[in-house]
Every structure is written in structure tokens, then in C-alpha cells.
Amino acid sequence: xxxxxxxxxxxxxxxxxxxxxxxxxxxxxxxxxxxxxxxxxxxxxxxxxxxxxxxxxxxxxxxxxxxxxxxxxxxxxxxxxxxxxxxxxxxxxxxxxxxxxxxxxxxxxxxxxxxxxxxxxxxxxxxxxxxxxxxxxxxxxxxxxxxxxxxxxxxxxxxxxxxxxxxxxxxxxxxxxxxxxxxxxxxxxxxxxxxxxxxxxxxxxxxxxxxxxxxxxxxxxxxxxxxxxxxxxxxxxxxxxxxxxxxxxxxxxxxxxxxxxxxxxxxxxxxxxxxxxxxxxxxxxxxxxxxxxxxxxxxxxx
Ligand code: SAM
Numbered sequence: 001x002x003x004x005x006x007x008x009x010x011x012x013x014x015x016x017x018x019x020x021x022x023x024x025x026x027x028x029x030x031x032x033x034x035x036x037x038x039x040x041x042x043x044x045x046x047x048x049x050x051x052x053x054x055x056x057x058x059x060x061x062x063x064x065x066x067x068x069x070x071x072x073x074x075x076x077x078x079x080x081x082x083x084x085x086x087x088x089x090x091x092x093x094x095x096x097x098x099x100x101x102x103x104x105x106x107x108x109x110x111x112x113x114x115x116x117x118x119x120x121x122x123x124x125x126x127x128x129x130x131x132x133x134x135x136x137x138x139x140x141x142x143x144x145x146x147x148x149x150x151x152x153x154x155x156x157x158x159x160x161x162x163x164x165x166x167x168x169x170x171x172x173x174x175x176x177x178x179x180x181x182x183x184x185x186x187x188x189x190x191x192x193x194x195x196x197x198x199x200x201x202x203x204x205x206x207x208x209x210x211x212x213x214x215x216x217x218x219x220x221x222x223x224x225x226x227x228x229x230x231x232x233x234x235x236x237x238x239x240x241x242x243x244x245x246x247x248x249x250x251x252x253x254x255x256x257x258x259x260x261x262x263x264x265x266x267x268x269x270x271x272x273x274x275x276x277x278x279x280x281x282x283x284x285x286x287x288x289x290x291x292x293x294x295x296x297x298x299x300x301x302x
Contacts, residue, residue, distance in 0.1 A: 004246050007157065007187075012129040013051045013107065017185045017247045021106030021130060022051045024181055027070070027078035029060035038079040038279060043109035043143060050137045051107075055240040070231075073284050077291065080275040084296045085180050086114060088209040092176035093117050097207065099175045100147070101125065101164070103156060103194070104182035107134055109143075116147035123169055125160060128153035156182070157190045161197055174205040184213060188253035195256065199263040202301045208265060209298035212257035214290070221250050223288050257297045269297030 011018035029044035048060040058064035066075055089100055089110060098120050102108060105124035116122065122145070124131065131153040154163040165171075177198050183191050198208060216224070228244040235242055257267055273292035276283060284292050 005249065008155070010127060010129070010155075013133055014053055018127065018130055019053070019242050020181070020185070020244070020247055021104075021126075022048055022053060022056055024078065025107035026056040026060040027074050028082055030062070030066055030070075030075050031078045031082070033062055034075070035079055039082045041082065041109055041113065043112060043138060043141070044107065046141055047107045047109070047134065047137055050140075051133075053240055055235060055238045072282075073291070076276060076281045077272060079281065080272065080279055081180065081296065083279070084275065084298075085178055085209055086110065088178065088207070088298050089114060089116075089176055092207045093120055097174050097176045097205070099123075099170065099173050101169070101175055101177045103177065103179045103198075104185075105134070106130060106181070108180070109138070111145050111147055111149040112138060112143045114146060120147040121150060121168070122147040123150050123152060123164060123167060125152045125154060125156065125164065127155060156186065156194060161201060164201075169201070171201045172203055174203045174207075175201070177202070177206065177208045179208075179210040181211070183211065183256055184248050187249050188251065191256070192254055192259065195259055195263065199260075199265070199301065204301060206301045207298065208260065208267075208301075209296070210256050210260075212255055212269065212295040212297050214293050214295075215252055215255060216250075216290075220290060224290075225250070227289055257295065260297075260299070264301055265299045266302050267297045267299035269295045271295045 013022050025044045026048045028039060028041045029048055031039045032041045032044060045060045049057045059066060059070060066072060093116060100120060101123045102110060103125050105126050111122040111124060131151045135151060150167045152160065152163040152167045154160045186194060225245045232242055232244050257269065261267060271292060272294050
């Protein structure tokens with residue numbers, strides 16, 4: 001059984017917040033198979049298979065249909081989310097930015113599948129076991145990065161800028177930063193510190209993309225926890241022992257978009273509800289997690 005989060009905790013891709021990276025990759029694998037016009041992540045399925053969580057492997061390979069195991073909306077969100085960040089990086093590099101930083105890269109394979117312009121350097125940051133696993137597994141699969149990929153194996157609650165600089169990061173050059181599926185897994189003050197640090201390390205013209213989750217209304221979080229517990233309970237009956245409530249940090253925090261705006265970033269964005277509609281995907285029927293209000297935002301340091 002997963003334990004509650006604490007400062008300095010660690011994980012691999014089958015435990016705690018690490019398992020959420022494998023879930024995200026499983027959703028991308030299903031989405032790639034069912035809707036290749038929106039998402040094409042050929043590495044998602046083999047990466048999930050290599051992690052070895054049986055239920056997620058069966059879902060990723062299509063042997064077990066999503067249905068009861070994982071709602072279609074999670075798959076649809078994987079499509080729009082992947083497309084949003086893919087387009088963010090392609091726009092940024094198309095505009096001449098040659099340095100990209102993927103914070104909490106998990107099993108994201110952008111460094112191996114996007115058509116990065118020649119000369120682009122892509123940094124990936126995540127916990128050491130996560131970085132090591134993905135690097136080794138993709139090498140074993142014969143995959144080669146499509147940019148100059150450099151890794152920083154580090155906890156994002158620690159002094160990650162030192163590790164990033166040691167890997168060659170140059171703060172004098174404009175950077176495209178992404179923090180995808182990360183902020184809710186950081187304590188509130190670590191989120192603020194991360195956004196402060198991104199800003200400090202950003203030369204003018206840098207870009208950022210992340211998610212803005214609205215602060216909960218009274219009673220919202222209880223509903224969220226109940227819903228996540230129902231999913232975890234069901235998965236436990238399928239021999240996948242995870243606790244999605246314990247992986248996350250709850251409670252009030254500074255919302256990311258206004259916080260970044262206060263630091264000098266000019267942002268635009270769309271909610272999940274809007275992106276589902278814009279991509280001709282069905283609306284969320286039962287949104288007790290208020291996922292539809294989550295906003296994908298991106299912008300430039302002015
Ligand atoms: N961005 C990837 C994606 O969208 O597929 C992974 C998202 S997954 C939901 C969360 C990721 O955040 C995991 O890979 C986890 O290891 C990473 N993460 C969370 N907290 C972290 C921390 N304090 N330091 C380093 N990585 C962290």
C-alpha cells in the first residue's frame with residue numbers, strides 16, 4: 001500500500017507518483033491506437049509494457065478495453081494534452097528557440113519523436129529512477145533521440161538548477177519550458193519555488209507551458225478523493241495496488257497562471273472543456289473532479 005507523501009520521498013515508475021507517469025503513458029498508448037490523427041506516441045505502449053504493471057500493460061496494448069477500467073475521458077484528455085504540449089514545443093522551436101526543458105518528463109517521449117530543428121537541445125528532468133529507466137528502455141528498443149537529449153536526474157523540490165546547469169543548460173539563451181502533469185504532485189510552496197526558479201532561469205523571449213487547476217470550492221476535494229479512491233479500489237481488485245489520493249498534495253495553493261503572470265509572463269490558454277470541443281471530442285458527462293475547468297496555458301516572458 002502506498003504511503004503518504006513526505007519531503008525527500010523517492011519512487012520508481014510502479015510506485016507513488018511514479019505510477020502516474022505510467023498511467024499517463026498508458027492513456028497515450030490507447031489514444032495513439034484509437035485516434036492517431038490527434039496523437040502519435042509510438043513509444044508509449046512499449047514503455048508501459050517495460051514497466052510491467054500488468055493491468056496498465058493490458059490497457060496500453062488494447063488487450064483490456066478502457067471501459068470500466070479507465071474512463072474514455074481520460075483517454076480524450078491525453079489526446080488534447082499531448083497535442084497542446086507538442087504544438088507548444090513546435091511553435092517555440094519554429095520561432096527560433098533552441099533550448100527546451102521538460103520538467104517531470106516521466107515516460108514522455110517528445111525528445112524521441114518530435115521533429116526538433118537541428119541544433120535543438122532538450123533537457124529532461126525527473127527522479128533518478130525514472131530518468132534511468134526511460135533512457136535504458138528506449139535504448140534497448142533501438143530508439144534514438146531526435147534532438148540532442150540531455151538529462152538531469154534530480155528531485156524538483158531540491159536544487160535542480162545546479163544539476164540542470166551541470167548538464168549544460170545556458171540561462172542566457174531563451175528556453176521553452178514545460179511542466180506537464182506535475183504541479184499537483186508538488187507541495188504548494190515547492191510549486192511557487194519551481195515557478196520562481198523557471199522565471200529566474202529564463203532569458204527574455206523564453207516560453208512556458210503548464211496547467212492551471214482552479215483552487216477547490218468547499219467540498220470539492222472530498223469528492224475528488226472519493227472518486228480517486230473508487231478508481232484505486234477498483235484497480236486493486238485488478239492487482240494494481242496504487243493510491244492516487246496519497247500521490248497528490250491537496251489544499252489551497254497559488255494558482256499557476258496568475259502566479260506566472262505576476263512574475264512577468266504573458267499567458268493564453270484554454271480549458272479542457274474548450275479543448276475537447278475544439279477537437280470534436282465528446283464533452284465530459286460526469287465531471288465531479290472538475291477536470292473540465294483545468295486550463296492549459298502557455299506564454300512568453302515579457
Ligand atoms: N510529464 C509526464 C507526462 O505528462 O507523461 C509525467 C507526468 S506524471 C503524472 C508526474 C511526473 O512528475 C512523474 O514522472 C514524477 O516522477 C514527476 N515528479 C513529481 N514530483 C517530482 C519531483 N519532486 N521531482 C522530480 N520529478 C517529480
